[in-house]
Amino acid sequence: MEGTPPGLRVLRLHSFPKVLLPTCTFLGNWGNNMDFARLCIGLLLLLPLAAALDFRYHHQDAMEAYLKSVAHNYSSVTHLHSIGESVKGRNLWVLVVGRFPREHRVGIPEFKYMANMHGDETVGRELMLHLIDYLVTNDGKDPEITQLINSTRIHILPSMNPDGFEAVKKPDCFYSVGRENSNYYDLNRNFPDAFEYNNVSTQPETKAVMEWLKTETFVLSANLHGGAVVASYPFDNGVPATGTLHHRSLTPDDDVFQYLAHTYASRNPNMKTGNQCKNIMNSRNGIINGYSWYPLKGGMQDYNYIWAQCFEITLELSCCKYPREEKLLFFWNDNKHSLIEYMKQVHLGVKGQVFDQNKNPLPHVIVEIQDRKHICPYRTNKFGEYYLLLLPGSYTINVTVPGHDPYLTKVIIPENSQKFSALKKDIVLPFRGQWNPVLISNPSCPTDPLYSHLSSSSPATKSSLLLFVLCLFHIFFK
Structure with a gap:
């Protein structure tokens, strides 16, 4: 042909x-x-x-043809759309997989994978195509995959930087022209930063992702990179209030983030051993706090967590950024189980809707756990839904509506509660919804360095044995 x-x-x-x-x-x-x-x-x-997808690199035309073929052949469970264009006009294609792929349904959490943010880091791009193939061909055959598709809406962006990928002329293990976009911007330094001003020109690819995040209630995400083998979790940047004096920067949800990173790393036979690439980085059990590895301003995972209410980690999948094609099957075999198991974690914790006494769902209401408030408060979506990723334990949910006292309710997340659904907890507030439309419809959080004025530490920044070891290693060997 x-x-x-x-x-x-x-x-x-x-x-x-x-x-x-x-x-x-x-x-x-x-x-x-x-x-x-x-x-x-x-x-x-x-x-x-x-007829199976081949294990080799797929450039833009081939990738696009493959995605369109999947969308055509599996139209009942997939939806292909572009969230924008690169500097050179290439589409940023997202394939959605789910029982209701074209629209959000109440109670069905939104999950996403993104890859190839750095154009010369290529393994994740190909793994996303093979993950798509694995999902659609096992739907109705594999009970686990079928349940995952029934209960989750999965968004996959194989390449955030298609221009960079196409620009690589001589693949290299360390650095190639093509890491940046066509305007020579590193896209993982291009987002607003919550800790210091990031005075860079926001690129088309970055804008497209930021707008995309506004259109969906994303709960969990991972961003696939290369050049190391480790699962890195937020924060990538920080201030003393988040623990930087101890060579780390921790979120209020640090327990969940360490669990998420461990979930991925522990199922990857190479990642879980730690420091596969001999790059003087102590990733005990294959996970590391982003800031303790190296501080990073304008990163995407911090932006997701702070401004999009989406827990995101960064997955470094290969020591060599652009390995030979014959290695791709090896990477798929190493990562397949991790990719599937990580997606299932979108069903951790508790979810539900917030209603007034007339059973009207209430959008933009603050819903957070009492002792882990976010600097940009987490709010219900337009359907009055909330999703809180939590490990098993006892928690107090604090629901805050402008003009009313906080409403507190206790919830217990049981062990082994994750059966493709978080614990469901609808909340009916003890008053009728006479809301101020200005207060309730304008919950946007400014894109300023929100953490720059904090001086005291939160409970989440207290030392743990693991982080103490990481700090010592950072001090003596970095």
């Missing part, structure tokens, strides 16, 4: 059997050559094996 995009070449085989089967039989009978017929039919029986 000369001229056919490589990613599409094997996919077109799906349409051949119905045409070729009678043709093989006719030619075999017409020529009294049953050996030919048997050979032809035998080759047809092998077509399902050949």
